[in-house]
Amino acid sequence: MKILFLGGVFDDSHIEEITAKTKTYVEHPANNFQKKILKGLEECSVKPEVVSAPFLGAYPTAYSDMVFRGFDKSVKDDSGYAYVHFNNIWGLRNPSRARALKKAVKRFALDRSDEKLIIVYTPHTPLIEAANYAKSIDNSIRICMIVPDLPQYMNLSDNISLLYRVFKRYDVKSFMRESKAVDSFVLLTEQMKEPLEVGDRPYMVTEGIYEAAAPFEQKNNKNTTTIVYTGKLNRSFGVVDLLDAFCAIDDPSLRLVICGSGDDRDAVTEYACRDGRIDYRGQVSPEEAAACARQGDILVNPRRNDSEYTKYSFPSKIIDYLSYGKPVIAYRLDGMPKAYEDYIWFVPENGHDSLKDTLIMVMNLSEREKAEKSRAAIEYLEQHLSCRNIAADILRMNHPDAAD
Numbered sequence: 001m002k003i004l005f006l007g008g009v010f011d012d013s014h015i016e017e018i019t020a021k022t023k024t025y026v027e028h029p030a031n032n033f034q035k036k037i038l039k040g041l042e043e044c045s046v047k048p049e050v051v052s053a054p055f056l057g058a059y060p061t062a063y064s065d066m067v068f069r070g071f072d073k074s075v076k077d078d079s080g081y082a083y084v085h086f087n088n089i090w091g092l093r094n095p096s097r098a099r100a101l102k103k104a105v106k107r108f109a110l111d112r113s114d115e116k117l118i119i120v121y122t123p124h125t126p127l128i129e130a131a132n133y134a135k136s137i138d139n140s141i142r143i144c145m146i147v148p149d150l151p152q153y154m155n156l157s158d159n160i161s162l163l164y165r166v167f168k169r170y171d172v173k174s175f176m177r178e179s180k181a182v183d184s185f186v187l188l189t190e191q192m193k194e195p196l197e198v199g200d201r202p203y204m205v206t207e208g209i210y211e212a213a214a215p216f217e218q219k220n221n222k223n224t225t226t227i228v229y230t231g232k233l234n235r236s237f238g239v240v241d242l243l244d245a246f247c248a249i250d251d252p253s254l255r256l257v258i259c260g261s262g263d264d265r266d267a268v269t270e271y272a273c274r275d276g277r278i279d280y281r282g283q284v285s286p287e288e289a290a291a292c293a294r295q296g297d298i299l300v301n302p303r304r305n306d307s308e309y310t311k312y313s314f315p316s317k318i319i320d321y322l323s324y325g326k327p328v329i330a331y332r333l334d335g336m337p338k339a340y341e342d343y344i345w346f347v348p349e350n351g352h353d354s355l356k357d358t359l360i361m362v363m364n365l366s367e368r369e370k371a372e373k374s375r376a377a378i379e380y381l382e383q384h385l386s387c388r389n390i391a392a393d394i395l396r397m398n399h400p401d402a403a404d
Contacts (some may be wrong), residue, residue, distance in 0.1 A: 001399050008054050123148070125178060128145065150195055239268060249359065310334050
């Protein structure tokens with residue numbers, strides 16, 4: 001079986017360039033998810049072609065390039081990814097990306113030498129338009145869509161314009177029309193199947209993908225307790241709740257490290273100026289964010305369970321946090337499988353007071369209690385969510401003999 005991976009992945013060699021040109025937030029979680037899928041396919045002895053329209057912010061508000069013509073040619077990239085070029089101006093870039101992707105997939109569609117599968121990462125309309133174009137050339141092509149987020153919930157920024165909302169409604173309708181040709185789905189939560197109108201089509205649910213973390217790094221100061229949050233700094237993701245909860249704990253030995261960027265970065269900076277225990281490091285590389293988390297004592301995902309979209313959400317950072325073998329505090333989101341009750345310390349009620357109490361409770365647990373829960377979490381992830389297992393399940397869903 002020939003496989004084409006269609007997404008927005010970019011090689012790590014370009015992170016420095018992307019970070020320098022990004023005005024908001026670099027989509028590291030989406031990039032890492034795609035690389036884990038590709039790693040899993042490789043572990044299944046499958047080497048797909050990769051066509052990518054990199055997930056960069058739109059010009060002029062989120063990225064400095066008006067036209068994406070590829071990355072700096074002087075930077076060595078051994079990934080083999082084929083990056084399409086496109087107009088990056090907001091409002092024009094989706095049609096431009098669709099045209100470029102259709103052109104890029106045509107050769108794959110015309111090759112009639114074997115059975116073919118297109119794996120589409122994320123419900124981004126230009127990607128599914130390109131996959132459908134390939135299928136119009138060869139209707140034997142199967143399309144499998146990986147859905148980490150529903151299209152209507154992809155932008156949870158606090159500053160969404162009316163024009164954006166109008167365009168988004170049109171885009172969601174276009175996506176739903178195009179998605180009728182999808183043959184199978186990989187969903188983040190069971191609840192996604194209804195709004196996606198999966199119906200009788202085959203699907204699988206995986207809340208994330210596990211990759212073993214690098215060896216544990218000992219912290220420098222054993223007389224402090226460090227709480228860590230890495231990710232987007234949007235109010236809907238709860239970072240201000242975390243700051244309020246932390247500041248309400250009167251303990252000079254406590255530290256809070258925050259890595260990331262987003263709408264609330266100015267608020268985070270202001271809190272850090274008022275409370276010297278807060279260390280805000282801004283937008284950092286995935287490696288730096290992981291190092292911060294590995295050196296922390298308690299890892300927190302402060303996203304509340306108070307919105308419709310939480311039924312369709314499982315933050316990828318939860319899997320990453322658990323893989324580091326550290327205590328993880330989070331709200332019980334509606335989309336989380338029941339199994340995670342055994343691995344996460346859940347905040348019982350929405351609000352920073354309940355979050356504060358949970359932080360204090362976990363801080364006072366014995367090292368044995370924390371270590372036992374962390375070990376159990378890693379065992380669960382290794383058994384159910386390894387890169388190879390997820391990729392093998394995708395292959396079996398689309399071709400019974402493909403993963404043997």
